[in-house]
Amino acid sequence: MTLDRNVFKELEGVVGQKYISEKKTTRYAYSNDWTSVEPNGHPDAVLMPGSTEEVQAIMRIAWKNKVNVIPWVCNLTTGGMCNAHHGGIILDLRRMNKVEEINTDGLYAVVDGGLTWADFKREMMKRAPGYIGAYTYSPPSSGVVTGYLLCGMMDVSLAHGDGSFYITGMEVVLPNGELIKTGNHMISPYWGTRAPIIDLAGLFIGWAGTTGIVTKASVKIYKQPAEQQAFYVNADTVEHGYLNQMNIAKQQIAVDIASNNWAWGRCEAGIKLPFSREKGEPELESWVVLQAANEKIMDGKIEELYKICKEDKGIEIEPEEEGLPKLPPGNQMQYFHDLPMQLSNDMDGNRGGTGEWAGCYAPPFKQAEIYRAVEKVYEKLGYVEPEHPIMQYNRVMDNGHETILRFNVFQHKDASEEEKERDRALLKAIAEKEVELGAVVYKPSYSNSRVNMSHADPNTVEFIKQIKDLIDPYRIMNRGQIGGI
Structure with a gap:
């Protein structure tokens, strides 16, 4: 599929010849989220508007001609959310960067x-x-x-x-x-x-x-607070670890709590697959960040944090400055306090691979149940240690009112289409299990957005369709991304 010549010329008249392309090489560069195993998209052209007025003019042309439009900044969504599955034009907004x-x-x-x-x-x-x-x-x-x-x-x-x-x-x-x-x-x-x-x-x-x-x-x-300190908090089981996270969150002493399970933690420590969990190795490895206006307030928060960790079962805590030197060279944990950061795609020693996940917003009290259920999904589909054990990342937000779980799958850079399809099947099965247990798929891929909507309240789905009918009756905006609505 290619753009109508008259449409292309109209668009070119908006952004200028320099900022529109339908070259095969350009369209290929914009065809995929390179972190994802989602199928490639097929954009017909790529535009780089430089102002709000240019975006308006482009949208008027797209509306008139019913051309699909995909807004884009980087497309590292780990889910192919900007892949042009229905053709159309990619609107790369990176010139609008002030x-x-x-x-x-x-x-x-x-x-x-x-x-x-x-x-x-x-x-x-x-x-x-x-x-x-x-x-x-x-x-x-x-x-x-x-x-x-x-x-x-x-x-x-x-x-x-x-x-x-x-x-x-x-x-x-x-x-x-x-x-x-x-x-x-x-x-x-x-x-x-x-x-x-x-x-x-x-x-x-x-x-x-x-x-x-x-x-x-x-x-x-x-x-910016005057004081900041980070701590590593390890738990013998995810059950104990999630409970400890919530006990800290409820006291409102920290600004950040997140975790890796043992396998994902090894990857971020710079250890390459394959590997197996060692006896006594913590199953959940959290980091907790405290901030305070002065040293006195910080001392009080640290005292409360250690008190919670001492009272909770199966928990060990140490300051980041003591734990970080124990990690091997090449670890990524050293960059976590200076965001944003570039996560490596070198998890299996082969640069150029993918790292996609099926994540969810989950009730805090369901996290451990979801983890154990997803662990069985990994095993059922043949993702087991040492080649590819379950990999999890979580974060607690809004003082414990929100929690996120993400389950990762890594793909070799030279993976076959059959291997990619196997990974897609795993990610979909994880998403289905998450929703079955009361969670909602977070930042879903094109495929997994359908998992959310297939479980949604029918009256609400109909209302969403009515909103779309009002705002975008021709379905020209990132067509199909929210469950095909």
């Missing part, structure tokens, strides 16, 4: 929709020393606004919630090219909050680019 404003009095920054985490942190360090954003565990080249829109996990998420909590307002181009604003910025010249008016942000958060294109967003920033 921090428009940093308001330290109002504690927000206004950023372009294509801003990367590397750009964001650099500008914060340069223009607002002593202040920080909520930074991600994603690569520096990935998108800030997209990470927040997809409810991503940040380095202060235990204290302040998932990525969607940090958005205070947006400027959005709708599928028909119209421009709207959300938050108090729809009334005020300022961007600071989504309260107290109608919260239109929900029309775009979690929709995976199917309702509009966010060209600007206001995001929360914070005064």
